[in-house]
Amino acid sequence: MPHWKAILTSIDNLFFPPVCLACSERIEKVKDVLCSSCKELLSPIKENYCDNCGAPMIDYTCPYCSETDFVFDIARAAFIYQSPVRELIHNFKYNFFLAPASFFSQALQEIPEAQKLAQNYDYITAVPLHRVRYRERGYNQSELIARKLAIKWNLPYIEPVKRHLPTESQTTLNLEERLNNLNNAFRLKKNIDLSGKRIILVDDVFTTGTTVNEVSRVLKEGGASKVAVLTAARAI
Ligand SMILES: [Zn+2]
Ligand SMILES: [Zn+2]
Incomplete structure (x- = not known):
């Protein structure tokens, strides 16, 4: 047969x-x-990272945490954002290769705090794309990772936040421009109550943390008691 x-x-x-x-x-x-x-x-981040934002630490003072007032409670990334992860994410994001979703979800299940997060949190969500961008691309790469994790950790996947401004690519902007650009880019959907809920927020790359920070702010305004950020990679 x-x-x-x-x-x-x-x-x-x-x-x-x-x-x-x-x-x-x-x-x-x-x-x-x-x-x-x-x-x-590959360079997985398994030790020597900032307890708060997950940045690989060279020093005792985290440059990211001293510069930005992070709203999320904890952030962790699976890999340092460098070759080959950089190319992998590019193909995942823009070239319709979807297999990296499983690869990154698996890597996030292997970070030191994975079990604790899976047990102590209530929902998983992802940084949303603007609907125009979503239509162009056909999928949201961060959502694909988040949905795989949600299945593995047996947590409901939810979409309480929408992106109502098609913010331009962040990569060419400096920190201040990024913050202005993101101001009010995200909003809580109508009739959403997240009171007391602990939420895991997934994104592909943590660069300065401004994007995940803005979404975390919206989740907390909606009542979330805790937000943990998980990203496939962390820029250094
Ligand atoms: Zn830090
Ligand atoms: Zn290769």
Whole structure:
């Protein structure tokens, strides 16, 4: 009895052989997103990080926490934002490669505080995209990671916040411009009550933390008692 799924997969591979989503090298296993040499370059953040915002610490004083008044209670990231994670996230975000959702959700399940977060929090949500951006892209990469985590941790996935301004790309702006740009970009949806709820907020990359901080502020204004931010990567 032929295994149809295996046959379909091999036909698929004939036309679309699986490649590493960071360096385009051919890979053996369809399920893998990175080749073995790229995997060796991964830099998971498992120790020596800021207790509050999760930044890899070079010093005793966290430069991020001293600069910004973070509203969230804790932030953690799975990897440092550098090659091959940078390329992986780019392909995930813009090129319709969806397999990194499982990869990053798995990595977040392996951070030191994962069990505590899974047990102590009530809901999972993701930084929303503006509806125009969502339509263009077809999906929200952060939502895909969040939904995978929600299933694994048996927590409801919710969408209490909407992005009502199609904020331009943040990468070319300085900190002050980013803050102005994000001011009021997010709003709580109507009739949402998050009183006393502890919420896990997922995003792809933590750069200065302004985006996740703004969404955390909205969640807390909606009554959330705690917000934990989880991102696939952390810029340094
Ligand atoms: Zn590679
Ligand atoms: Zn910090």
